[in-house]
Amino acid sequence: MEPAGEECILKDRAVDQKTDGQQNITKVLKSDFDAKYNILDISTPLNNFLSAHYKRSYAYYSLLNILPVVLTKVIDSITKDKNEIVTQFAPTTFVQNAREELKIIIGLISRLKYELQTDKPFQNFTGDEPDRESWNTFMADLPAKANSFYQACMMHTECYMYRKLYSFVENSIFLKQFDYFAKIKQDTLNSCQADIVTLAKYTRRTENTFDVFNELLKINLWSTRNDLSKNENGLSFNMNVLEDVTATDSHILINEAFEIWQCLNIRRSKKQCVDFVLADVGYELFADFILAEYIIEKGFAAKVRFHAKACPWFVTNTTRRDFEMTLQYLSKHSDYNLSLVGNKFLQFMDEGKFELAPVSTFWTGPHPFHCMKTVDPKLYKLVQHSKLIIFKGDVNYRKLLSDVSWQSTQDMKTCSGAVVPNSFCTIRTAKSEIICGLPEGTYERLQSIDSDWMVSGSYGTIQFVLGTGEYGY
Numbered sequence: 001m002e003p004a005g006e007e008c009i010l011k012d013r014a015v016d017q018k019t020d021g022q023q024n025i026t027k028v029l030k031s032d033f034d035a036k037y038n039i040l041d042i043s044t045p046l047n048n049f050l051s052a053h054y055k056r057s058y059a060y061y062s063l064l065n066i067l068p069v070v071l072t073k074v075i076d077s078i079t080k081d082k083n084e085i086v087t088q089f090a091p092t093t094f095v096q097n098a099r100e101e102l103k104i105i106i107g108l109i110s111r112l113k114y115e116l117q118t119d120k121p122f123q124n125f126t127g128d129e130p131d132r133e134s135w136n137t138f139m140a141d142l143p144a145k146a147n148s149f150y151q152a153c154m155m156h157t158e159c160y161m162y163r164k165l166y167s168f169v170e171n172s173i174f175l176k177q178f179d180y181f182a183k184i185k186q187d188t189l190n191s192c193q194a195d196i197v198t199l200a201k202y203t204r205r206t207e208n209t210f211d212v213f214n215e216l217l218k219i220n221l222w223s224t225r226n227d228l229s230k231n232e233n234g235l236s237f238n239m240n241v242l243e244d245v246t247a248t249d250s251h252i253l254i255n256e257a258f259e260i261w262q263c264l265n266i267r268r269s270k271k272q273c274v275d276f277v278l279a280d281v282g283y284e285l286f287a288d289f290i291l292a293e294y295i296i297e298k299g300f301a302a303k304v305r306f307h308a309k310a311c312p313w314f315v316t317n318t319t320r321r322d323f324e325m326t327l328q329y330l331s332k333h334s335d336y337n338l339s340l341v342g343n344k345f346l347q348f349m350d351e352g353k354f355e356l357a358p359v360s361t362f363w364t365g366p367h368p369f370h371c372m373k374t375v376d377p378k379l380y381k382l383v384q385h386s387k388l389i390i391f392k393g394d395v396n397y398r399k400l401l402s403d404v405s406w407q408s409t410q411d412m413k414t415c416s417g418a419v420v421p422n423s424f425c426t427i428r429t430a431k432s433e434i435i436c437g438l439p440e441g442t443y444e445r446l447q448s449i450d451s452d453w454m455v456s457g458s459y460g461t462i463q464f465v466l467g468t469g470e471y472g473y
């Protein structure tokens, strides 16, 4: 029963004093923390790496509030599901051993979280990681002041965290195949069924016109808005993109769809290939399949080659297993029309029209994409003859731009460097404080109306860079 009158006021005042006190304590703690970890109370300076080193940056907010929560949720889900996990992945006679392994893994994740929250330096990889040398060399080459969670480039910090997290199961005996994000990715797919069924129906009769292509690109753009690694409550929110796609043109800050259309209309040879570097599962992956279907059926390419991640990545990024499971899910769906579409995509796989690219750990490394030629020459050779490379999502966009806070009006070609000789495009909703290619004044206009515009996912870009033509495109 709440105390009425005088008592209530006293209580409120007591609460206020306590709250003020708490705020003061928090302020002192924050300032001690900032002093201890050399945090500068500024925004990210222009032409610098995104980094939690800058207190007024989204990177700082993300490292303080998002990444620790990702690790905590993994620990909680492993703890809750440990019996299910050990029976799923370990032979009966080794269930107890797997349980022991799980306990060790939880301990390792807890330590990773502690290291992250106390700005410890990145640790070498010492297990059977296929990309161990690449990672350890990369970390050894980092300047001493840029090889810890708060001081490093944010992309290095995030990639390190997700790659280190995976190394704990990768180096286990019984749990190598365990994907600790599998449930959240399955929830993502389940939560967007209605949108997927709608999009499947909506795209069954499409004309070979720029207007249709432009709309498909916009649908694909808005399909990238879900991002569970940042969504505090962990539930995916799904806008019905078809309703919103026309209503959100004002939120597409750059739309170079026509340049992409012109690139695809170049008909050089019968064996033209388009490479698709994927981002998230669920509605986004389905929208990617729909765009790829259009590219194949309108004769823009003989093959669309999809690049998925070699390990669980940024919570909902698509792994090879997610890719294969999604096609199976679609082909067996209770909605007859969707199952037809799913079986059509499986047939495209059989016919070589759709292809899952060979595994490359480049996409789950820390390197910016302009290093592809030196870091993964095999991948570079694979994609350099492609008619167009489509980079989906914010992580790929950031790696194209080396995770640097460029002048917003700087052109994409300059910011991305010589990534690949052929043409490429990006389809991305802004979820980090990086953007390039904006018209003069746009950045300032958006800053004045919405301080979160760069990180909310409410604004997007469709950008294109013309290839050198060295290999035909």
Ligand SMILES: O=P(O)(O)OC[C@H]1O[C@](O)(CO)[C@@H](O)[C@@H]1O
Binding pocket: 062, 066, 158, 224, 227, 229, 230, 279, 280, 314, 392, 393, 394, 395, 396, 398, 429, 431, 432
């Ligand atoms: O799934 P996408 O579009 O690549 O976006 C992932 C983005 O979300 C975050 O994980 C959290 O904001 C960023 O670090 C990252 O760039």
